[in-house]
Amino acid sequence: MEIDPFIFRLSIFILSIFxxxxxxxxxxPSLHTPLMSVTNAISSVIxxxxxxxxxxxxxxxIFEISSIFGYLAxxxxxxxxxxxxxxxxxxxxxxxxxxx
Amino acid sequence: xSANLSAIFYLMSGILFILALxxxxxxxxxxxxxxxxIAGMMIAIxxxxxxxxxxxxxFIYVLVILFIGGSIxxxxxxxxxxxAMPELVAGFHSxxxxxxxxxxxxxxxxxxxxxxxxxxxxxxxxxxxxSLGAAIGAITFTGSIIAFLKLRGIMSGAPIIFKGQHLINLxxxxxxxxxxxxxxISQLPNIFWIIVGxxxxxxxxxxxxxxxxxxxxxxxxxxxxxxxAAAGIGFTLENTALIITGALVGSSxxxxxxxxxKGMNRSFFNVILGGWGATDQTSKSKNNDQKPVKNxxxxxxxFLMKNASSVIxxxxxxxxxxxxxxxxxxxxDVLKKNGVKVSYAIHPVAGRMPGHMNVLLAEANVPxxxxxxxxEINNDFANCDVAYVIGANDVTNPVAKSDPQxxxxxxxxxxxxxxxxxxxxxxxxxxxxxxxxNDLFYRDNTLMLFADAKKMTEEIVKSL
Numbered sequence: 001m002e003i004d005p006f007i008f009r010l011s012i013f014i015l016s017i018f019x020x021x022x023x024x025x026x027x028x029p030s031l032h033t034p035l036m037s038v039t040n041a042i043s044s045v046i047x048x049x050x051x052x053x054x055x056x057x058x059x060x061x062i063f064e065i066s067s068i069f070g071y072l073a074x075x076x077x078x079x080x081x082x083x084x085x086x087x088x089x090x091x092x093x094x095x096x097x098x099x100x
Numbered sequence: 101x102s103a104n105l106s107a108i109f110y111l112m113s114g115i116l117f118i119l120a121l122x123x124x125x126x127x128x129x130x131x132x133x134x135x136x137x138i139a140g141m142m143i144a145i146x147x148x149x150x151x152x153x154x155x156x157x158x159f160i161y162v163l164v165i166l167f168i169g170g171s172i173x174x175x176x177x178x179x180x181x182x183x184a185m186p187e188l189v190a191g192f193h194s195x196x197x198x199x200x201x202x203x204x205x206x207x208x209x210x211x212x213x214x215x216x217x218x219x220x221x222x223x224x225x226x227x228x229x230x231s232l233g234a235a236i237g238a239i240t241f242t243g244s245i246i247a248f249l250k251l252r253g254i255m256s257g258a259p260i261i262f263k264g265q266h267l268i269n270l271x272x273x274x275x276x277x278x279x280x281x282x283x284x285i286s287q288l289p290n291i292f293w294i295i296v297g298x299x300x301x302x303x304x305x306x307x308x309x310x311x312x313x314x315x316x317x318x319x320x321x322x323x324x325x326x327x328x329a330a331a332g333i334g335f336t337l338e339n340t341a342l343i344i345t346g347a348l349v350g351s352s353x354x355x356x357x358x359x360x361x362k363g364m365n366r367s368f369f370n371v372i373l374g375g376w377g378a379t380d381q382t383s384k385s386k387n388n389d390q391k392p393v394k395n396x397x398x399x400x401x402x403f404l405m406k407n408a409s410s411v412i413x414x415x416x417x418x419x420x421x422x423x424x425x426x427x428x429x430x431x432x433d434v435l436k437k438n439g440v441k442v443s444y445a446i447h448p449v450a451g452r453m454p455g456h457m458n459v460l461l462a463e464a465n466v467p468x469x470x471x472x473x474x475x476e477i478n479n480d481f482a483n484c485d486v487a488y489v490i491g492a493n494d495v496t497n498p499v500a501k502s503d504p505q506x507x508x509x510x511x512x513x514x515x516x517x518x519x520x521x522x523x524x525x526x527x528x529x530x531x532x533x534x535x536x537x538n539d540l541f542y543r544d545n546t547l548m549l550f551a552d553a554k555k556m557t558e559e560i561v562k563s564l
Binding site: 005006009012013014016017019020021023024025026027028029030031032033034035036037038039040041042043044045046047048049050051052053054055056061065066067069070071072073074075076077078079080081082083084085086087088089090091092093094095096097098 | 110113114117118120121122124125127130131133134136137138140141145149152154158159161162165166167168169170171172173174176178180182185188189192193195197198199200202203205206207209210212213214225239262283301319320323326327330331333334335336337338340341342343344345347348349350351353354356358372446448453454455456458459462463465467468469470471473529
């Protein structure tokens with residue numbers, strides 16, 4: 001019997017949880033705030049779904065209701081992507097070692 | 101672009117996201133990590149454009165709104181003061197979760213676009229995934245909004261509690277599960293809308309009973325939920341980048357919640373069910389006034405610290421509120437010039453989000469190798485001359501070690517009371533968030549400095 005592709009995705013998911021578990025425990029506590037802002041930024045990769053939603057319709061019907069939800073989602077995700085990465089960058093620039 | 105090729109690119113962006121988090125293991129590698137994250141995001145977006153392959157008018161619109169959204173995001177990122185990070189993160193969570201809800205709605209309305217079947221006849225697995233994604237996304241959206249309002253001070257940080265609250269939440273939760281089941285057998289659009297609607301309601305009900313100082317747990321929890329919502333959508337869209345990211349973010353938030361709960365010695369459910377310290381706050385703070393308190397001024401504090409050989413600074417939320425971090429650094433600079441050894445001690449739940457104090461100190465140019473976590477520095481209090489407590493309270497309360505009746509009993513605290521003298525900057529004697537009196541105020545070696553954290557620190561700088 002052939003394996004359902006869902007099982008492969010589930011495997012990726014479970015393995016990623018383990019990767020995430022070990023990677024996040026290795027994050028130094030002083031960087032927990034940047035960790036939150038960067039996880040926020042990367043979860044905006046949901047924009048992938050938003051782009052498909054916005055563009056997958058026929059090109060003569062670009063303002064279908066499903067596309068409009070797509071456009072809205074793109075705006076929200078874009079705010080997050082730029083805001084999240086830039087604010088993380090801004091924070092990380094501030095962490096400096098003692099001048100010797 | 102073929103589906104297989106784009107799947108490989110999505111995997112690459114997933115791996116880049118893993119590296120982005122990996123970079124945060126030390127400040128030196130963190131900036132590089134952030135670039136990995138940005139690269140992963142760019143790959144994901146470009147690959148999506150290529151695989152959709154629609155470059156009509158819609159494409160132009162998408163680019164325009166990407167630009168608009170991006171500009172808003174960049175503007176916020178550059179303008180936001182560091183003290184407002186907790187509410188910014190809460191606000192960003194709400195946006196990404198609303199985006200997840202919108203994508204789920206769009207997939208439900210037009211499943212053909214995502215290869216999920218046809219309207220009214222959506223594949224069962226996809227239907228479960230998208231309704232779970234939409235439900236978690238909706239809960240997190242309104243939950244984050246409430247957290248944002250509480251952190252911003254627009255809404256009172258006090259817990260809102262009413263009778264039967266938990267029963268209502270439980271009932272609504274079960275209703276959602278039943279409705280998802282019903283949606284799967286009936287495919288009725290109305291059911292989907294009801295699920296989203298109830299989820300919005302649950303989000304509000306879930307966060308209103310949780311008080312201000314528990315916000316570190318709440319933000320981490322919402323962070324985790326936003327990951328699970330993304331993963332749910334990732335399964336629907338069969339997209340590896342989203343699945344990997346969702347799992348990463350979900351476990352990251354879960355670990356942070358765990359660390360925060362441990363920092364307060366409370367179980368996760370105890371925090372989520374809420375209402376700590378809201379019950380008999382008034383009755384507890386009544387009998388304090390009689391006890392003698394040593395009251396000092398800036399000159400006393402300056403004298404004590406100038407003659408000390410080592411000083412440990414314990415910042416808390418009060419420092420963030422007063423924006424005292426820059427004044428604090430100036431004070432430390434002067435002390436260091438006088439040959440005083442200064443370090444900073446950070447409690448895991450100091451502030452309103454994980455790592456909040458570290459960011460504020462970094463903003464004030466405090467080198468990160470002078471800042472220590474609780475376990476690293478707690479033994480040093482016994483050998484230190486002065487502990488300067490600025491805006492912290494409950495995390496220094498020795499009652500957590502001595503009184504099993506106390507609500508904070510068992511919480512790990514900074515052993516401030518062991519230092520030779522304690523300077524406690526506080527506006528009044530009022531109890532902290534937990535609603536319990538701090539024993540430390542009445543000790544012989546404690547000098548209370550009643551003032552705004554920033555003003556007091558500035559005055560100390562002057563008299564130094």
